[in-house]
Amino acid sequence: MQKSIVSIVKGTDADRMVEQAVDHLGGVKSLIRPGATVVIKPNGGHEAGPETSVNTSPAVVSAVIRLVKQANPGKIILAESSAIGCETFACLESSGIRQAAEDAGVDEIRDIKSDDDLVKVPFESPTSQIKTVDLPRFLLEADHLVNVPIFKSHVSMVFTCALKNLKGVVQDKHHYVMHCTNLANAMMDLGHVVRPDFTVVDMIRPMEGFGPHSGTPVEFDCVVAGQDMVAIDATACRMTGLPIEKVEYFDAAREKGLGIFDEDQIEIRGNSIDEVRQELYLPYLEGFDAWPEYNIHLEKACSTCQGLLSFTMSKLKALELYDENSGIDIVLGRHHKVPDGVEVGDNLVLMGDCSMALKKRIDKAGGTCLHIPGCPPAEPVPAWVIADRGKAPSDDESAGATVDIRARHEAEEKIFKRWLAEQRRA
Numbered sequence: 001m002q003k004s005i006v007s008i009v010k011g012t013d014a015d016r017m018v019e020q021a022v023d024h025l026g027g028v029k030s031l032i033r034p035g036a037t038v039v040i041k042p043n044g045g046h047e048a049g050p051e052t053s054v055n056t057s058p059a060v061v062s063a064v065i066r067l068v069k070q071a072n073p074g075k076i077i078l079a080e081s082s083a084i085g086c087e088t089f090a091c092l093e094s095s096g097i098r099q100a101a102e103d104a105g106v107d108e109i110r111d112i113k114s115d116d117d118l119v120k121v122p123f124e125s126p127t128s129q130i131k132t133v134d135l136p137r138f139l140l141e142a143d144h145l146v147n148v149p150i151f152k153s154h155v156s157m158v159f160t161c162a163l164k165n166l167k168g169v170v171q172d173k174h175h176y177v178m179h180c181t182n183l184a185n186a187m188m189d190l191g192h193v194v195r196p197d198f199t200v201v202d203m204i205r206p207m208e209g210f211g212p213h214s215g216t217p218v219e220f221d222c223v224v225a226g227q228d229m230v231a232i233d234a235t236a237c238r239m240t241g242l243p244i245e246k247v248e249y250f251d252a253a254r255e256k257g258l259g260i261f262d263e264d265q266i267e268i269r270g271n272s273i274d275e276v277r278q279e280l281y282l283p284y285l286e287g288f289d290a291w292p293e294y295n296i297h298l299e300k301a302c303s304t305c306q307g308l309l310s311f312t313m314s315k316l317k318a319l320e321l322y323d324e325n326s327g328i329d330i331v332l333g334r335h336h337k338v339p340d341g342v343e344v345g346d347n348l349v350l351m352g353d354c355s356m357a358l359k360k361r362i363d364k365a366g367g368t369c370l371h372i373p374g375c376p377p378a379e380p381v382p383a384w385v386i387a388d389r390g391k392a393p394s395d396d397e398s399a400g401a402t403v404d405i406r407a408r409h410e411a412e413e414k415i416f417k418r419w420l421a422e423q424r425r426a
């Protein structure tokens with residue numbers, strides 16, 4: 001059996017690291033044909049600045065574009081479909097990706113979300129409930145796809161790296177359905193029909209903690225590249241200390257027969273895993289089973305609200321407010337009715353703009369509940385709504401209250417950071 005090749009390059013210069021990583025795969029000219037149309041897919045799906053590591057760093061995106069240009073392609077298109085509730089161009093702008101791509105000489109930037117020239121593509125032997133996906137024609141007709149994710153912790157899949165980044169080639173309706181089914185299986189089905197020619201992973205400052213949106217960047221100083229997304233993801237997990245035998249993703253890969261993840265079957269080039277290994281705090285292995293004292297109804301919510309809730313639960317623990325609020329119901333995402341067995345009142349918390357319709361229905365019926373607005377809601381409001389039960393801090397806009405809110409936030413942040421450091425050491 002032929003081994004999958006994955007390259008790891010540690011360094012400080014993104015251009016050199018990306019070039020060396022791809023050289024270990026045979027070099028960009030062996031991967032991209034002259035005159036070809038090349039689509040580059042970063043992770044640029046959330047509105048957040050480059051310092052947050054929420055999106056692929058502009059330095060890696062521009063390094064990849066400059067490298068691809070060495071192969072004399074006909075056209076380079078950067079394409080993305082942002083997360084539900086986000087606007088793609090606003091995300092590319094705030095992340096610095098748009099500017100970096102333009103400076104590096106990209107020919108076109110496309111928002112897959114608003115593309116209406118779509119082709120229905122069937123999933124072959126699907127392992128999830130999804131049977132087809134609508135993909136943009138320009139992506140299917142491109143000669144090459146280059147996948148440029150960042151490694152982050154991810155509430156729905158424990159981590160996001162090469163394969164999960166492909167979710168940004170589908171539109172909102174598919175994003176939504178994928179989150180309402182087994183996401184790992186759905187990603188394998190998608191990864192079976194959308195196969196990048198190669199992937200370059202930004203592990204310069206990957207995200208630990210409460211990703212994909214509220215985590216913490218960590219200096220890691222690596223770029224990882226390869227053609228087998230599963231082998232890349234397995235390697236990134238080994239680099240960060242994530243036990244792959246406990247991550248559902250790899251069972252789904254085995255079921256689908258997609259890629260290789262056995263260590264013996266992966267040839268590492270460049271730096272070894274041992275040379276670069278650094279444990280990250282990746283807290284989602286247990287999923288929401290980690291908080292059995294709360295009744296959490298999240299089946300219809302996207303990963304951003306799920307991640308924020310996970311973050312909020314940890315924050316309540318850190319602030320020693322967890323136990324006293326246990327037993328309440330928290331509902332995320334689009335629910336048409338109050339989940340079975342749930343009572344309305346101050347012990348029912350609806351989170352996010354998606355649940356606004358349900359709040360209106362409860363109001364109309366004369367019931368009450370607490371609602372945390374926003375898409376996603378702003379941190380630290382969820383923890384405060386749960387802890388204060390209806391006394392939303394933003395209700396009082398007097399100058400004194402604003403100062404109190406800031407002081408409270410700063411004091412809580414200090415406690416939370418100390419708690420996080422303890423979890424990391426544990």
Ligand code: SF4
Binds near residue numbers: 300376
């Ligand atoms: S409100 Fe929350 S669940 Fe709904 S789209 Fe926004 S972030 Fe996702």
